[in-house]
Amino acid sequence: MPFGDLKPGAQLLLVWMSFLAPLVLWCAVSYIPFVWHPLMRVTDPGDVPYFKEDTLVEKKVFREENGKLVLAGKRPAAGVPANPVFLPAPHEVGRALHKSFTTPPRRNGEPWLHESLWHSIRIIFWGFFWSSVFGVPLGIVCGTFPAFSKLGEPAVDFCRYMPAPVFGALAVAVMGIYDGPKIAIIFIGTFFQQVLVVANTTRKLDTSLVEAAQTLGAGRLQVLFQVVVPGIAVDLYNDMRILLGWAWTYLIVAEYIGASSGITYFINQQAKYRIYDNVFAAILIIGVIGFGTDRILDRLGHVFFPWQKSSRPGLIRTLLDSRRKPLPA
């Protein structure tokens, strides 16, 4: 990094801070009345005709109504400051997180949360899988041979600007309303980027390695498979992690197409029932799954590629290393 690295202790502290700081802010907004709380939750409607218990009212309205009542000599309403319904407090989301996994679906035939999640993960997996099957080899070939670069990349670059969701209707027409078009959207959203990213990574390979291989007698195919592919493996792997993150961003759109399904269906149902705790819970779960997967892949990267210098250790590594004595050089 341009300004050097931190001591392990400071790194650990900041890693915790990056999670704790937003949480503390969320708690502050949720539990300290004067931080935000723009509404009043009615605890006793008093003599206001349209107030009911638990109604959320704007503070200004609440004050005006009570003012009128006091002037008229009637019983004023009572209430406590509250946040809008769309901002549940941490403990409510925590409870919902537990509840959303343990409560059966409202209607027969609706999936449990874990079933919805599993369905979403399958969509992502297959979309990303098929994209990689075609995109990675094509990217490597484009990055290696100038002729293929000129032949393939301009068209791919052109398609990259078409938002994947616009293919939704087409995908449904071709592949029906179930998982087919959803996987296709993930594929389209990932594939074009993937070809260009992989081609770029391939081009960044140190050409002196290719030259060294040639002076050692390697032919074109040998250079491709024994120098280019292993030479870019580490960067390619990290690209794939980033691309997998992009695939997740297409998930919600993909799941709207045809018959709504997966985690999107769950979130929509909960929002319809106005159970925002569950909505937050589901969003958090997506974050945890995405982040968790990436961390696991990061760890696996060190197992797959023992030759890589761990110049910038990942998050979990930082956490683990802070408890472990450094290895002798």
Place this chain on the structure above:
Amino acid sequence: MTGDYKIQSPEVAARFARLKGRPVVMDVRNLTKTFASNGLGHTTLDRISFRVFRREFLCVLGPSGCGKSTLIRIIAGLDSPTSGEVLLDGRKVDGPGPDRGMVFQSYTLFPWLTVKKNVMFGLRMAGQSGATAESEAREWINLVGLSKFENSYPHQLSGGMKQRVAIARALANRPRILLMDEPFGALDAQTRAQMQAYLLEIWKNVDVTILFITHDLDEAVYLSDRILVLGTNPSRIAEMIEDPVPRPRGRAQFVSPPFLAAYHRLNELIHPPSAEPQERTHIARMTMRGDDVE
């Protein structure tokens, strides 16, 4: 005043007579390289011709930017000449091949392969089976003294060790000629001196011809049989010098008369006394009186 480098002691003269009696491994004929830049042809190499004899140690010396690297890259087959040709054992060179091993300044070890696998690379490319290649690679690793590190990855080695692996990797292919492009340029002075002595030892024990590029005058005189000096703009052969220092070589010879004679001649060729007076920048005094350092 130092003597004339052309004065050779009888044993050195006899060495050169023997050397020139050996077959020619490589024949470079009228090599010219022109780069197009801004619509103008810029000539880097201008009609370079020389021969390398079998088991010779030939250094190519020149100031930076003189096209030394272009020359060695053309010989390796990584670049092609605008005109002229390179013959190896009488056959025209076309593209890179294992008969011309190359050692680069930047090591160029494959970071994903262990030391052993790096040395095996060329052997595997030549179609050798894993087991044969492995035992052969072990011998070369042993030769460069890195047996303990055969399972290490390149990033775990020091610069000198990396370059030794690169030498072993190139030699494992049994090249007709070993091309070395400023191989010790990135090493610190002490390691460089060790590597130079070490390379002479390898050269003595392995049947190989070496073409070595450098801009370091000491290095050239210490290592070479003959030194090919290139001039700049465009670079032509300024002189082919027969190194008058007797072998075996040692650091003590650095102050011997033949060494100094050769060194001074090289210095004249590389840093010619300029006709124009050297421009000197006047630096204003910015320190306090009493803070003088000399």
